Every structure is written in structure tokens, then in C-alpha cells.
Amino acid sequence: MLRQVLLGVSRSSKIKQAVTAVPVSSGIVSRFVAGETHLVSDGLNVTIDRLGEDTTNPDEAKATADAYLELLDRLADAGLTANAEVSVKLSAVGQALPGDGEKIALDNARTICRAARNAGTTVTLDMEDHTTTDSTLEILRELRQDFPETGAVLQAYLRRTEADCRDLAHAGSRVRLCKGAYKEPESVAFQPKLDVDKSYVRCLKVLMKGSGYPMVASHDPQLIAIAGSLADRYGREQGTFEYQMLYGVRPDEQLRLSREGNTMRVYVPYGQDWYGYLVRRMAEKPANLQFFLRSLISKK
Ligand SMILES: Cc1cc2nc3c(=O)[nH]c(=O)nc-3n(C[C@H](O)[C@H](O)[C@H](O)COP(=O)(O)OP(=O)(O)OC[C@H]3O[C@@H](n4cnc5c(N)ncnc54)[C@H](O)[C@@H]3O)c2cc1C
Secondary structure (H helix, E strand, O other), rough: HHHHHHHHHHHHHHHHHHHOOOOOOOOHHHHHEEOOOOOOOOOOEEEEOHHHHOOOHHHHHHHHHHHHHHHHHHHHHHOOOOOOEEEEEEHHHHOOOOOOOOHHHHHHHHHHHHHHHHHHOEEEOOOOOOOHHHHHHHHHHHHHHHHOOOOEEEEEEEHHHHHHHHOOOOOOOOEEOOOOOOOOOOOOOOOHHHHHHHHHHHHHHHHOOOOEEEEEOOHHHHHHHHHHHHHEEEOOOOOOOOOEEEEOOOOHHHHHHHHHOOOOEEEEOOOOHHHHHHHHOOOOOOHHHHHHHHHHHHHO
């Protein structure tokens, strides 16, 4: 219920204006959002997301792509590209613009993929709400013609996802499986947590059994245990799949998985445009909301 309400208000521009006007620079924001190029050491890998979504004009879309190019340059200069890739939201590089938005997003994403390839790393295309799934998978297909290493994201809460997993479980295909973070109607998405979890397991089976590279993006202890068992069952060696978690969530578990020899990648958002990201995190865990409210009150 709280999740639905929060995901609903996250789209309201008035609420966004009111909330982002409050100077919240510490507490929950810094817990989940790295202000600058903050990289995780201790043997963890990272995927870096420049915060921002729903770009409203082509110049902004281009500026986002340019920011990724600069980030990739910096990563290369710092010798970090073996362990650091980038995550890109197509809506931040123009997908939702009227008219030729999809083409603008494809061109910008292609530029980022080329820069990532030159820097020795990869791009993963984040998945947004279900109205963008077909378009995102089509752009992925185009990008993979030149950059087959480009990662996909599939969301277990969508009823279509098991079939999408079958399509994408081929050799060389990097697929991040997450539960899904948007408010979606019953017609396209499972609603009860149990149904989403069951779908996650069915999808994970397809990916682990297939010949691609599954990326298990979840903090759920049960699903992480199941992922390990499925990897054993299908004879997957460490290094043929990876775990992923968000920066700031279950950091001890991130280290534990890494120390056991697993590839563990942390999703690190950076930048100023933190609102949409943070609201989705609060919708996932009410304790995060209490923490956020406390940090607002303590600012006054
Ligand atoms: C690397 C990564 C990339 C992602 N990319 C996308 C994307 O492109 N598109 C998209 O829609 N979504 C994305 N997500 C978000 C995802 O869809 C979920 O909304 C989010 O991961 C929460 O789901 P969960 O699997 O952790 O399980 P939940 O059902 O939220 O939680 C299950 C259990 O995990 C544990 N847990 C969860 N959160 C916490 C916490 N804060 N502290 C302690 N324990 C906790 C608890 O035991 C909880 O009961 C991504 C998530 C990750 C990790």
C-alpha cells in the first residue's frame, strides 16, 4: 500500500519541487546516493548510474550522454574499467521525447557504448516502467549488433518476463534480473510479493540454465540462496554469473558474497537528480522512509 502511494507521488512534479527544495544533503541521501564518483573498494565491482530520468529536451539528453563520456574517461584514467561499468536509463538520453525520441536515445546510447568499449568496459541499459519495455529491448537489439556486450535488465514482476528471459538467455548475453521498482497495473505485473518472488525464481532458472551471463540483482536473502543453488545445479562456475546490490543496502552481505569468491557488483548512483531514485528506495522499505523523515526534521 505504502509502496503504491509512494510510487504514485514520485511522478508528481509539485511534490518533487517541494521535496527537492529541502536541503537534505546528509542522512538518507548520502546513504543511497553517492554525491560524486565514489567507488567501492574491497574487491567489489561497480556499475555507475548518473542520476536523472525523463529528460524533457534533446540538449539535456545530449548533456547526459556527455556526462557519461566524461565519467568513462575518468574511470579509464584511474585504471578502474576492469571493475567498473555504467548503467544507463534510456529516458535520460531521450527515449521519451516526442517524435524521434527513440532514435535520439539510440544514438546517444551508441555513443556511450562506443566510449565504454574504448575504455575497456560495458554498458547496461536499466529498465524503466512497462510502457518502455518493448522500446528498450528493441534499442538493446540494435546496440548489440555492434556492442554485443551491452547488458539488459528484466523485471520479474512483469508477466512477460519469463518469455523475455528465454529470448535473452543465449551465449554472450548479459542479463540483470531484478524484481522491478515501478508502480505497474495488475494487467501486466504480478502484485503480491509471493507471486513476484515465484516469477523471479522461474526467470532465474531460465537464465542460469541458459548460456548467457545472469546478473542476480536482489537483496532478498531467500533469492540469493536460491541463486547459489541454481548455479550449482546447472554447473555454473564462479565468474559465469554475478550478484548485484544497490549501494548502501546490505553492505555486509555484499562483502560476504565477494569474500566467498563470487563476483559482486554494487550499483552506485551519483549526481544531483536523486528524487526518483530515492522515492523508489523508500517504497521498497518503509524503514528507509522513517530514516528520510527523521533527516528532514533534524534539518529544521
Ligand atoms: C543492482 C540493481 C539494479 C537494479 N536495476 C533496476 C532496473 O533497472 N529497473 C528496475 O525496475 N529496478 C531495478 N532495481 C530495483 C529492483 O527492481 C528492486 O526494486 C529492488 O532491488 C528491491 O527488491 P529486492 O529484490 O531487493 O527485494 P525486496 O522484496 O525489496 O526485499 C526482499 C528482502 O531483501 C532484504 N532487503 C531489501 N532491502 C533492504 C534494505 N534496505 N536493508 C536490509 N535488507 C533489505 C529484506 O530481507 C527484504 O525482506 C535494481 C536493483 C539492483 C539491486
